[in-house]
Amino acid sequence: EPEVTQTPSHQVTQMGQEVILRCVPISNHLYFYWYRQILGQKVEFLVSFYNNEISEKSEIFDDQFSVERPDGSNFTLKIRSTKLEDSAMYFCASSEWWSAEKLFFGSGTQLSVL
Amino acid sequence: AQSVTQPDIHITVSEGASLELRCNYSYGATPYLFWYVQSPGQGLQLLLKYFSGDTLVQGIKGFEAEFKRSQSSFNLRKPSVHWSDAAEYFCAVGAGGGSQGNLIFGKGTKLSVKP
Numbered sequence: 001e002p003e004v005t006q007t008p009s010h011q012v013t014q015m016g017q018e019v020i021l022r023c024v025p026i027s028n029h030l031y032f033y034w035y036r037q038i039l040g041q042k043v044e045f046l047v048s049f050y051n052n053e054i055s056e057k058s059e060i061f062d063d064q065f066s067v068e069r070p071d072g073s074n075f076t077l078k079i080r081s082t083k084l085e086d087s088a089m090y091f092c093a094s095s096e097w098w099s100a101e102k103l104f105f106g107s108g109t110q111l112s113v114l
Numbered sequence: 115a116q117s118v119t120q121p122d123i124h125i126t127v128s129e130g131a132s133l134e135l136r137c138n139y140s141y142g143a144t145p146y147l148f149w150y151v152q153s154p155g156q157g158l159q160l161l162l163k164y165f166s167g168d169t170l171v172q173g174i175k176g177f178e179a180e181f182k183r184s185q186s187s188f189n190l191r192k193p194s195v196h197w198s199d200a201a202e203y204f205c206a207v208g209a210g211g212g213s214q215g216n217l218i219f220g221k222g223t224k225l226s227v228k229p
């Protein structure tokens with residue numbers, strides 16, 4: 001079965017540093033998403049992306065965050081200046097169409113900000 | 115605002131026993147409801163979903179869930195649990211009526227299975 005791939009599985013960074021989390025969505029999918037889960041809390045929607053632009057974003061997704069599809073296969077989440085509270089598991093997801101009916105999630109990147 | 119509550123943080127059941135994981139939601143219109151499972155080191159896998167129609171929905175791995183509008187619930191059930199079912203289970207509601215990828219998740223219920 002096709003799958004969403006996320007790299008790295010774990011990332012450790014210093015506060016204030018920039019990080020880029022990478023995702024390879026399923027090849028024929030057109031809609032892309034980032035979610036995050038802070039330890040012990042809910043999985044939260046961050047942003048959705050389609051046709052090279054953000055479709056929707058949550059209040060969490062402030063100016064420190066950006067997303068990009070730099071080529072035909074990758075989808076990235078950049079955090080410009082990480083804070084301690086950015087420590088979380090970040091999940092990428094993709095879907096073939098604009099529906100939650102068939103979201104495919106990656107296995108996540110655990111980001112630790114020290 | 116939409117919200118999802120999973121009242122049980124951790125449940126332990128014996129292998130072969132039945133299972134019910136609770137989920138309550140708050141949503142103004144007809145909800146689009148989902149159950150996801152996350153095994154250690156894995157992504158979120160869709161178990162089943164409810165959009166409309168029959169309120170008892172069947173999913174993968176022998177799971178089912180029943181939508182009860184009067185109780186605002188969408189509880190997940192399995193008649194006989196297997197050790198491989200040990201995982202974390204998340205209930206979610208589609209924030210945009212299911213037509214968008216913005217899902218509201220519950221905090222999850224961790225399931226442990228005793229031999």
